[in-house]
Amino acid sequence: MSVNLISLLTQQGESAQQPRYLTLTRQIQQAILQGYLPAGYRLPATRELAQQLGIARNTVKAAYEILLAEGYLQSRVGAGSFVAELPDELLQKFTSPAKPEVDIRVSGYAAQFLQLPALNPDQRRLLQPAVPALDEFPQNAWKRCLGAAASQPALSSVNPAGDPGLRREIAEFLLRERGIFADPAQILITSGSQQGAYMVAQLLTDPADPVVLETPGFPGTAGAFRSNGCDLQMVELDPLPDSLPAARLLGLTPTRNFPLGHTLSLEGRLALINWAEKNNSWILEDDYDSEFALGRPVSALYSISKSQRVIYAGTFSRSMYPALRLGYLVLPERLCELFVKARRFMDGGLSQVAQVAMAEFMRQGYFARHLKKMRKLYAHKRQRLEKLIAESALSQLPVLDTPGGMHMVLGLPAERDEAELIRQLNASGLGVRGLSGYCEAGAGYQGLVIGYCADSEAGMASGLALIERHLLAGGALSGSRG
């Protein structure tokens, strides 16, 4: 019978995420519940089982102790550990398990997500877009600021709209950097642009509503509106079309198109504001990387419209680091109360911890200093990247983006299969993305979105060499240098 036990305990795949004693505990529990180990069955001594499984004796001991405490095992002095008598009803649940696969009942809203590809947790790779220079991040200053989150006021204050101190700092930052005048009460802290877009979609658009989104653009923004059932119309805004269809909402990145970087002209901005007023529409202005515009960024739509139709979204994912997951919406006054109220049932607000630390980081001037340094660094890295490209066969590819931001976009010849190339590059350890992933299908764009902020010059060079090799092998480039 002991042989049977060992096979039961080794057949299940181990979870790398779980300590061995928990896995073992669980395996024995399952074996008991599924009837493999009947009541009264004597388990091997801990030393014996440890040897047979090739694990530490303490691991087995820990598992037995948990199972004893839980009532799955009983111990008789001098006789060892035995499987306890368990209620039939409990055992029955396990021996005749439901077949969960056939009857999973999720909402209609949820069903649409089932078809999405699974997410891969983000892993740092060469030339990956949207990753800042984390090695230059002022960790010590940040650590000091994080300490502020342990203060008594930070422990006791809860505010679903966001930490008042952070909202004040953001208001000052927006005024200084973007010429945006916003009362802190208009600022709603989010866990990033994505939550901002989601809340806007839920609260300002109804299913079947026409929504115009700029393309190319963030797939996440489209996802937020599409998952709300909106009727998306993807429109290129460079140049602005003669007429825009009427819509409930227009979403765009006017300061710098994502990911191409071009700027919507002042005339274009005024035209969009007129369009919104005429159609009684909302505008979602995503200002995702104006911090890294070269030179002073143009005025935000938000600040040149006072008709209270523009919702401005900002994020710290790029200026700080992605795992911070902190962003904000600047709301027209008439929407503030609604958003805060709705949030009561959505998430009740976010943790104070990151918010208080961020406020302190801004208050102490660390943020302004870090931004200034990163602006310079990223501009420099862009130059290095351009130089490396100029010296390679990649110089035959057209540069599609307007410099600035945190990535560069190289065009690909139409005959080249972008999806296949990206698969190859990713498999080779590069984080380069395909431009078509930011466009509606059939928009005709294809290219390579190349991050450079997190990489050393050597890293860039080896990444570019890999791209070059794959392109030459595919015949998209000639070997001679441009």
Next chain:
Amino acid sequence: MSVNLISLLTQQGESAQQPRYLTLTRQIQQAILQGYLPAGYRLPATRELAQQLGIARNTVKAAYEILLAEGYLQSRVGAGSFVAELPDELLQKFTSPAKPEVDIRVSGYAAQFLQLPALNPDQRRLLQPAVPALDEFPQNAWKRCLGAAASQPALSSVNPAGDPGLRREIAEFLLRERGIFADPAQILITSGSQQGAYMVAQLLTDPADPVVLETPGFPGTAGAFRSNGCDLQMVELDPLPDSLPAARLLGLTPTRNFPLGHTLSLEGRLALINWAEKNNSWILEDDYDSEFALGRPVSALYSISKSQRVIYAGTFSRSMYPALRLGYLVLPERLCELFVKARRFMDGGLSQVAQVAMAEFMRQGYFARHLKKMRKLYAHKRQRLEKLIAESALSQLPVLDTPGGMHMVLGLPAERDEAELIRQLNASGLGVRGLSGYCEAGAGYQGLVIGYCADSEAGMASGLALIERHLLAGGALSGSRG
């Protein structure tokens, strides 16, 4: 003309949240945009305006500098600062503002929130429920753990399901404390029970679906399902009714009813699991304060059902502190992928900061130690509260709750107007809440939900004295002691 300016600059209410120079900047900008200060208008010298407004000269200087940089003002050497020529189109926007009040267009989903009372940011008051003993919180240990959030790995890893380290710690905690076997992959980090309930409502129920919720219960849970358009049926589960209506989902707090504290029996648990299997329903098990059950809490529904119908929700709001806003769902395996995918468009995951710190706090053993200490402290505080009540006229009120947790519930005589009493008590600085707020209208419960964890004995005594005074004045109690 200078007099006119001063009146413009003093007529608007000051925002306490905003530094004076920003308010001033904004006021001058508004005055310009609305045409009160025409192009070419010379502003008073900074010293002069500062005197007239009774504010520091540097404040005025800062405002002028911003307005100069923004192009609203121009400066002529030796002549001072003048209002600049601005584009007509910009001015027009401001001089003929849209009337936002009449045409606000929000979604049908949003409209329901407009009627909700506005939220008051939480303010600490005497006898307020759900506030832990923050003065006993190990701030130094927490501060050290927060530092871990500045490490390189914490900066670079992003995982929409939650920090893997924290999920591992929670899995161990659940096994140790609750006998729940969950793979870390089944654990989804939320910003508290509210986000958990919201996601469950969105992803597992459709509008018009019948949903059974335990009453009394969390208003926030009901809000999450009601705002999704579900058809709520509020049911008392003590004792369990002979039959439960079929429903898509059942939500309850079986370990300790909220806020009455009674426990659902094992028979009741098994009956609910049978009901769920028969009706192909989901169960949302909110285990909001099993940490503070007196004695070992009963097995979770989650751990005695293997039919994968139970979603278990936990929170750190009570065991740590409310502003942490960190909780988790333990999902049936078949739901894990769906929830993580849907989250991509909902919020993209939460900040790593609080998660990494919490994982470290658990890993270092601080959490277990803190919990142990708080369990003892809260049990002691409860005894003190009971003693103070026994010595007062409040002893005439019945105790409605089962001891444990973080609050006590005293019944009120039917003739007493609970809502009015609570208003009076809150106006007197008490955080006591009304029991009827946790029940569906007409359920017939009324009482006082009294927190005691955050208060000193002197605080409790003075809070109780206030309650006694109000009750005696209202004639609900006799002056003689029970």
